[in-house]
Amino acid sequence: MPSWTSPPSSRGPSRWPRASPRSVRDPVAERARQRPGGAAVVGDGARTWTAWDREIDRAAAGLAALGDERIGLRAADRLTLATLALGAVRAGVTGVLVPVRWPAALAANSLRSAGVRIAVSDLPIPGLRTVGPGELGRQPAVRAADPGALTVFTSGSTGAPKAALLPWGALLASAKGVAPHVGLCEGDRWLLDLPVAHVGGLGVVIRCALAGAAVAVPERGWSVAESVEALRPTHVSFVATQLRRLLESGGDRSSLRAVLLGGSAIPADLLRRATEAGLPIATSYGLTEMASTVTASASRTDLGTSGRVLPGREVRVERGEIEVRGAARFAGYLTPDGLAAPFDADGWFATGDLGRFDAEGRLLVEGRAGLRFISGGENVQPEAIERALLALPGVAEAVVVPVADEEFGQRPVAFVRTSSGTAPDAAGLAAALRETLPGFMVPVAFLAWDGARGMKPDRQALAATARQVRS
Secondary structure, eight states, X not given: OOOOOOOTTOOOOOSSOOOOOOOOSOHHHHHHHHOTTSEEXXXXXXXXXXXXXHXXXXXXXXXXXXXXXXXXXXXXXXXXXXXXXXXXXXXXXXXXXXXXXXXXXXXXXXXXXXXXXXEEESSOOTTSEEEOGGGOOOOOOOOOSSOOEEEEEOOXXXXXXXXXXXXXXXXXXXXXXXXXXXXXXXXXXXXXXXXXXXXXXXXXXXXXXXXXXXXXXXXXXXXXHHHHHHHOOSEEEEOHHHHHHHHHHOOOOXXXXXXXXXXXXXXXXXXXXXXXXXXXXXXXXXXXXXTEEEEEOOSGXXXXXXXXXXXXXXXEEETTEEEEESTTOOOEEEETTEEEOOOOTTOOEEEEEEEEEOTTSXXXXXXXXXXXXXXXXXXXXXXXXXXXXXXXXXXXXXXXXXXXXXXXEEXXXXXXXXXXXXXXXXXXXXXXXXXXXXXXXXXXXXXXXXXXXXXXXXXXXXHHHHHHHHO
16 A cells, blocks of 8 residues: 655645644643743633643642652542642653543552652552542742643553653644644633543643633533533543544534544544534644644544644554654653663654555545454454444444454454443344355444443453353
């Protein structure tokens, strides 16, 4: 397959107004100087830029006083974690962000594998020295000569989570590529409805600081629709499940100027419903190792794709696999022995994602190379079956995993969350899929599922469940 590389300027026209955030080393500190009484956070825990700047100063001083270069960071409160993360950068240390949904054992093992010995956490982490966020003592303000870095764990969809080290320059480069593309400007609001320990949520915080927009933090327990109605955000980052819930709510969505969609493939029917409802949708492709978004669409004609390459990134497709590099690229994976840098001599990182460019230079993502399996001598890409399932009426979410089979080697099993919440109709789904898929791609079982709850599904856990059920 021929390769196609986009220069950083290849974006195509955008229907959103352009914004040009300045290149700054510490955007929160600069906003505190320029607009001390301006809104940095709205909603739960509202703060001015000055108040937030002081909190980040205190976090930086407390983290620096711990005397370690790598510090685990965990907090269920998203604004608390955002403050700790920005404090780590200001202190010149490496903050390693821990997802709050992880059990303590997984958090401990992952932090140790990243060479972390101490953590600031609202829950004890076994085997590590743990300090509560409120226990960081008041110390003199610290602003390191060189900014620190943040580490975000990959989702672990095809293996154990890896600790991707994102230098502050890479995080800023990512934000500078996304903010102008969606017209994020001073006075706007971006809803923080994704975890800060995920690049999707972390990116929201940094883009807002860079552009002078407010981070809109919903009350705990609010639905997507309640958050949008109450906080009136101009921008949101959603996965397909959140978009579907917003559409089903029928609430007031008039404040939205940009809806950036990420995560797994977005069903075509969902995109159609969203555009018919007048939502300003932008599909995208991103990954932890590039500090979030790499490509994004700019018009309705792009929505069947992942859009064009944003500034600060380069993308090519080699032998069907998407490769990336650029200013937003991570530095490598943290290990107990140092930094593992999985790049070729020219700095390209092989993502493990399969895809291609169309004639217009738009990226089409086809799935994960590591998820492909062979059934009866045929290559099966689970995402292709998932897209077919999501196109069927009544299917809200779907994930396909392989299970061992004596005759065919492996066969697909589907986990399905229905819109009605009832058990999936296995016979009906199989019959419908046979109209669009070859027989070897039709799952041998359709199992009820609670859904991914807005994040990537745990395919390893689902595969274990499928094996148990099939045995």
